[in-house]
Amino acid sequence: MNERKIRVAVAGAGGRMGREVVKLVLSEPDFELAAAISPSSRGKDAGELVGLPACGIEVGHDLEESLSAVQADVLVDFTTPQLALRHAYIAIERRVRPVMGTTGFTPGHISDLDMLCRDAGIGGLIAPNFSxxxxxxxxxxxxxxxxxxxxxxxxxxxxxxxxxxxxxxxxxxxxxxxxxxxxxxxxxxxxxxxxxxxxxxxxxxxxxxxxxxxxxxxxxxxxxxxxxxxxxxxxxxDRAGYMPGVATAVRKVMETTGMVYGFEHMMD
Amino acid sequence: MNERKIRVAVAGAGGRMGREVVKLVLSEPDFELAAAISPSSRGKDAGELVGLPACGIEVGHDLEESLSAVQADVLVDFTTPQLALRHAYIAIERRVRPVMGTTGFTPGHISDLDMLCRDAGIGGLIAPNFSxxxxxxxxxxxxxxxxxxxxxxxxxxxxxxxxxxxxxxxxxxxxxxxxxxxxxxxxxxxxxxxxxxxxxxxxxxxxxxxxxxxxxxxxxxxxxxxxxxxxxxxxxxDRAGYMPGVATAVRKVMETTGMVYGFEHMMD
Amino acid sequence: MNERKIRVAVAGAGGRMGREVVKLVLSEPDFELAAAISPSSRGKDAGELVGLPACGIEVGHDLEESLSAVQADVLVDFTTPQLALRHAYIAIERRVRPVMGTTGFTPGHISDLDMLCRDAGIGGLIAPNFSxxxxxxxxxxxxxxxxxxxxxxxxxxxxxxxxxxxxxxxxxxxxxxxxxxxxxxxxxxxxxxxxxxxxxxxxxxxxxxxxxxxxxxxxxxxxxxxxxxxxxxxxxxDRAGYMPGVATAVRKVMETTGMVYGFEHMMD
Amino acid sequence: MNERKIRVAVAGAGGRMGREVVKLVLSEPDFELAAAISPSSRGKDAGELVGLPACGIEVGHDLEESLSAVQADVLVDFTTPQLALRHAYIAIERRVRPVMGTTGFTPGHISDLDMLCRDAGIGGLIAPNFSxxxxxxxxxxxxxxxxxxxxxxxxxxxxxxxxxxxxxxxxxxxxxxxxxxxxxxxxxxxxxxxxxxxxxxxxxxxxxxxxxxxxxxxxxxxxxxxxxxxxxxxxxxDRAGYMPGVATAVRKVMETTGMVYGFEHMMD
The missing domain is CATH 3.30.360.10 (Dihydrodipicolinate Reductase; domain 2)
Known part of the structure; x- marks a missing residue:
């Protein structure tokens, strides 16, 4: 029996970390790229954006639009503190597990997002450091x-x-x-x-x-x-050194419930 | 009220580790040298043996004899695997807590010594490494x-x-x-x-x-x-780097019951 | 007055070191890419080959042919021990100074190449290590x-x-x-x-x-x-760490005469 | 034929560096302790002062007096900037080669001492660092x-x-x-x-x-x-790590003429 792959959407796909995440998702056998979002790279092929062969996924410019068009399991978000909170809400609303690589969340935000994740029965992670x-x-x-x-x-x-x-x-x-x-x-x-x-x-x-x-x-x-x-x-x-941590997080949020703060809590 | 000092006997006092222990005992304010045993240095003053001023304790040549003559709380033993087991029995018999810095104890020895310590209501430690x-x-x-x-x-x-x-x-x-x-x-x-x-x-x-x-x-x-x-x-x-661990062990065996194997179990 | 740039041909341009050299040549203000040779990448634009914008130089497949078509001052060669000796002769014949990043030259080769360089009045370098x-x-x-x-x-x-x-x-x-x-x-x-x-x-x-x-x-x-x-x-x-050494070598061979073995002899 | 040993006087013999020098002189087979000077330890045996067996040399309290009483080849001086200049003059006057481990000599002092050493036909060294x-x-x-x-x-x-x-x-x-x-x-x-x-x-x-x-x-x-x-x-x-340098210096000043500043000039 073939296990279903984890479908990952990547926000901030054109940034330095985001590109590494796209490469990761395209190379791990149990991951599948569901969407890639980067306003400045819209319309490009996500594979070519990161120096790999074309993968058939066109880079989108808005997270909400992209998540409406595809079925994603997990969102990996390396955008900015300004965008990240809104992105987390958008993801949870669609039962897409958020893996947020940005800082700037207040304790109030975190506890609110945790409640929403629990209501939706999904896991999530906010991690300033994936190393x-x-x-x-x-x-x-x-x-x-x-x-x-x-x-x-x-x-x-x-x-x-x-x-x-x-x-x-x-x-x-x-x-x-x-x-x-x-x-x-x-x-x-x-x-x-x-x-x-x-x-x-x-x-x-x-x-x-x-x-x-x-x-x-x-x-x-x-x-x-x-x-x-x-x-x-x-x-x-280099940044690639953070990717094993991101991969672990993507797999873990598929099995947990509630929003976790700090990647250390996903390591046993 | 003045706390009573911990009275320490040192076996192997003439060896390289033993000398450091004697120095430690003479310098820590809550320790008191009860006895020092080293057949090859018998009769010398224990302080002078380690390059310090005379302390009034004459080095003995046999542990049993020394422990019969004084009241000790703890034995610190850096002798040899050949002597150490017998020394541990002698100490426990007199309710002197053994802190053994030698290797060579079998699991059978350790469990036997543990039982004797528990019967006597005292603590003890066998530690190949005090660092x-x-x-x-x-x-x-x-x-x-x-x-x-x-x-x-x-x-x-x-x-x-x-x-x-x-x-x-x-x-x-x-x-x-x-x-x-x-x-x-x-x-x-x-x-x-x-x-x-x-x-x-x-x-x-x-x-x-x-x-x-x-x-x-x-x-x-x-x-x-x-x-x-x-x-x-x-x-x-240098060897002196092991002494903070020995000092911790001496204080801990005053508060514990049973024989512990491995200094890591005395660190919280 | 504008100083003339040093025109550099790169052999082995499609290899891991060769790509770094092409990047170097395209980025240093006093260097100009004269030719890039790589049989497996022939016909591509040399800039695009290394992930930079197109530079208008088409990758060639044979050193002799490329050096006949353009005026080059220096050849940087990161090919294989099998090709390198022939490449050195081809370069010197056309008064193109060879900078060879390969091993495998015998003392006899080196002294022969040195004589040819001196006859041609040009410098050259064979260096197993540019770091x-x-x-x-x-x-x-x-x-x-x-x-x-x-x-x-x-x-x-x-x-x-x-x-x-x-x-x-x-x-x-x-x-x-x-x-x-x-x-x-x-x-x-x-x-x-x-x-x-x-x-x-x-x-x-x-x-x-x-x-x-x-x-x-x-x-x-x-x-x-x-x-x-x-x-x-x-x-x-990473390999990029060798490029400052390559850049130094390219500039030095413009001012020296004879073939030098070992990059250390180009450092004062 | 038996080579004559180098007779070494040690000033500052009671200090931390001086003690190491006394140990060095007593242990190197080609060195002989000629005198040891330390006002605070006067009258003691120099060997016992440093924790070794008695060597028969009584610690003196004044360099001039000690150098008058014995024939020394070299003075090793780890005293203070205040004493060192006077000590250097006293030594050179008696054709004892000064090896000075102190700082504080001005360029004027150094050139004056150099002239005196040359006149006396002897070597000397001022070195802030012997490592x-x-x-x-x-x-x-x-x-x-x-x-x-x-x-x-x-x-x-x-x-x-x-x-x-x-x-x-x-x-x-x-x-x-x-x-x-x-x-x-x-x-x-x-x-x-x-x-x-x-x-x-x-x-x-x-x-x-x-x-x-x-x-x-x-x-x-x-x-x-x-x-x-x-x-x-x-x-x-530890300080003992400086002693191989001191030993080299003692041997070198026997073969050189003039005052050298900096131990690096005694290393080939």
Missing amino acids: IGAILMMKFAQEAAKYFPHLEIIEYHGDQKLDAPSGTAVKTAELVSQTRARMKQGNPNEHETIPGSRGGEYDGFRIHSVRLPGVFAQQEVVFGAFGQTLKIRHDSY | IGAILMMKFAQEAAKYFPHLEIIEYHGDQKLDAPSGTAVKTAELVSQTRARMKQGNPNEHETIPGSRGGEYDGFRIHSVRLPGVFAQQEVVFGAFGQTLKIRHDSY | IGAILMMKFAQEAAKYFPHLEIIEYHGDQKLDAPSGTAVKTAELVSQTRARMKQGNPNEHETIPGSRGGEYDGFRIHSVRLPGVFAQQEVVFGAFGQTLKIRHDSY | IGAILMMKFAQEAAKYFPHLEIIEYHGDQKLDAPSGTAVKTAELVSQTRARMKQGNPNEHETIPGSRGGEYDGFRIHSVRLPGVFAQQEVVFGAFGQTLKIRHDSY
């Missing part, structure tokens, strides 16, 4: 901080990145703070002969942001104690 | 292997070490095998132009043992997946 | 080995690579052997409980080959001495 | 900066260190600036949401100072370019 490795790094750092209150975070990104520290570094710092015995590290009398060399302070520990060409996204959390050092490091080489 | 960092490394590796079945272990020790891989590397490999989807990594047709370059194989993955002067003990577990790498690394610089 | 970083890594390792005879090489490549160790690791080992005091490292009585765990031996030191998905090409040379460790590490993320 | 590995790291970083102008320095020291960045990091930055194409790295519009996270700026590039317990001294210089990263890292585990 299994990055999520494990944060989880392990949070656990290690229980035993090793002395730590520093060093993150590396491309040299054109605008903000420092990175979102992942701040998120890691928040998680670490929940388990770490609060204290201010370092010598109370330390002084910087070059200002900033000790990094940025977050709740008593330091974050260092390195910016170099050729780097995509790397982070190291270093714990120091008498006679030992523990390091947890994650290196991302 | 909190090493234990966390192994635990994190075991968890990451659920998601990343592709991994290799690289361990670094001093160049005079006799055996390869290290005990910690083998232990890590065992733990990883419990959670990792079993598979043989690498290209089925790969060949070594220099034999051994692909490392030693354990259950489908590889272990590499580096031996260099100047290194005490380091290990890195590297996980690779499409577009990302996750690394967990632990560096030990 | 400035990799070349520096090898050079630094060779120099450090003078002071630190204890070292091991650890290299990382994708898990589908067939041979171990990598060509770069073997080349590094050769260079290191030239400066290192010859000795067999490790404990003379060391033994492997898992065969191969100590890695492959080259002239008394060890090479370890790690193979993991997600890795492109990385290498670390670790030197150990009493109380210290020195590491030199190079990470390549 | 061969650290010197190689700085040298390699300086050379790599010619090709890779994008770099950041990350240094790690114990958490009680007062100043940041470390002296080695500043020295590295100075050397790198001499060869690197001057430019300001990073996005011109980058901003720190946590001040200091981008590190301290030196001549357009960044330095990050990590402070953690358990770390002795480590430094990494990371170079980034399109598609690649080059890292040079040096880890010091």
Whole structure:
């Protein structure tokens, strides 16, 4: 017996993440591309849009219109915080499970979307980060901080990145703070002969942001104690590294009910 | 009210680990040295033995004799597999909680000692490894292997070490095998132009043992997946790095009942 | 006054390295694409071949024919050892400076090609490796080995690579052997409980080959001495990382005379 | 024929570096301890001072007095900038070759001492750093900066260190600036949401100072370019790691004439 494939619609298909999702859906044997939406690429073939052979799916310009025309099981949405909320409502209304890769949802939105998903009997996910490795790094750092209150975070990104520290570094710092015995590290009398060399302070520990060409996204959390050092490091080489997480999410929302916040809750 | 100090007897006090334990006991404010046993150093002052000022405790040559002469709460034992079992019985008989830093106990021994400890209403610990960092490394590796079945272990020790891989590397490999989807990594047709370059194989993955002067003990577990790498690394610089774990164990066995195997079970 | 651009012909334009070279030539302001040769892609537009807009240069199928039809200053050749020698002769005959990214030239070939280049008054380069970083890594390792005879090489490549160790690791080992005091490292009585765990031996030191998905090409040379460790590490993320070296070579062969072997000799 | 040993006087013998030097002199077969000076340890046996068996040399309290009483070939001086200049003059006057491990000599002092050494026909060395590995790291970083102008320095020291960045990091930055194409790295519009996270700026590039317990001294210089990263890292585990450099210096000053500034000039 042939298992039915999961039909996936992709919103934001012309963006950098969206293109990777289209490639993923076209290459996984249990996925089928139901629709691809990208106003700036409308009318193109979705396969050709991403550098693959034509697949016969024409890129649409509006999610509502596309979801009315086809039967989709899951929506993967890498659009913008401005569009994402409306897209989630549109999807749930049609019993299409939303997998949202955007930030900006408030706790109120999340609980409302969760109720709607439950009413519709479908699963859903809102995840700022689909990288299994990055999520494990944060989880392990949070656990290690229980035993090793002395730590520093060093993150590396491309040299054109605008903000420092990175979102992942701040998120890691928040998680670490929940388990770490609060204290201010370092010598109370330390002084910087070059200002900033000790990094940025977050709740008593330091974050260092390195910016170099050729780097995509790397982070190291270093714990120091008498006679030992523990390091947890994650290196991302490209956006494609997020796709195994997206694939897991697409399969999981087919089996769950309610809206989940954070991809870590879809990992056992 | 002044809390009573924990009175610690140290067996193997003249060995490399034992000396560190004596230093620890003499420096922690809530510990008190009850006895130090080392046949080859008998008669010396225990403080002077470890390079500290005299402490008034003369090193004894036999555990039974020493424990009969003083009131001890805990025995910390870094002797040999040959002596350790007898020492554990001697300690439990006198309601002295054993903290055993040796290997070689069989499951039968452990369950027998556990029963005796429970009868006596005391705690105890048998731990091949007191390094909190090493234990966390192994635990994190075991968890990451659920998601990343592709991994290799690289361990670094001093160049005079006799055996390869290290005990910690083998232990890590065992733990990883419990959670990792079993598979043989690498290209089925790969060949070594220099034999051994692909490392030693354990259950489908590889272990590499580096031996260099100047290194005490380091290990890195590297996980690779499409577009990302996750690394967990632990560096030990000297034996003193194990002492925070010993101190935790001494305090914990005062509050527990029964013999625990593995220091990881004393970490929350 | 407008400087004349350097007109570059690319052989092997349809291959993975060749495509990067075409992209490079089309994007550097002082380069101009004179011809692109790739039998399997003949007739296509060279720009479209590499995912860029059409550039008006049709891909040819034979180097001799293409170089007869256009005026080229430099040939960049990433074909195969079988084709490369003939290509070098064809290029020099037409006073087109060859930049050959293939291996397999014998010392006899190199000295013959050098004589022909000198007669023609042109420069040329044969380079198995265009990565400035990799070349520096090898050079630094060779120099450090003078002071630190204890070292091991650890290299990382994708898990589908067939041979171990990598060509770069073997080349590094050769260079290191030239400066290192010859000795067999490790404990003379060391033994492997898992065969191969100590890695492959080259002239008394060890090479370890790690193979993991997600890795492109990385290498670390670790030197150990009493109380210290020195590491030199190079990470390549993709073929594009070789292009700055190719660009340097194209510019340099315009100013030199004779055939150079090894890109390191074009770095000051 | 038996080679005569090199007779070494050690000033600052009671300090942390001085003790290591005394141990070194007592253990190297071609060295002989001529005198040990340390006002705070006067009268003790020099061997016992450093935890070794008595060697029959009583610790003196004044360099001049000690050098008058014995025949020394070399003075190794790890005292303070305040004492060191006077000590160098005292040594040279007696044709004892000075190996000075202190900072604070002005160019005027150095050239004056050089003239005096040449007049006396003896060698000498002033070296702020005796770590061969650290010197190689700085040298390699300086050379790599010619090709890779994008770099950041990350240094790690114990958490009680007062100043940041470390002296080695500043020295590295100075050397790198001499060869690197001057430019300001990073996005011109980058901003720190946590001040200091981008590190301290030196001549357009960044330095990050990590402070953690358990770390002795480590430094990494990371170079980034399109598609690649080059890292040079040096880890010091303890003061003993400087002793091979001191031993080399003691032997070299026996064969040279004039005062050398910088240990790198004694490495071929």
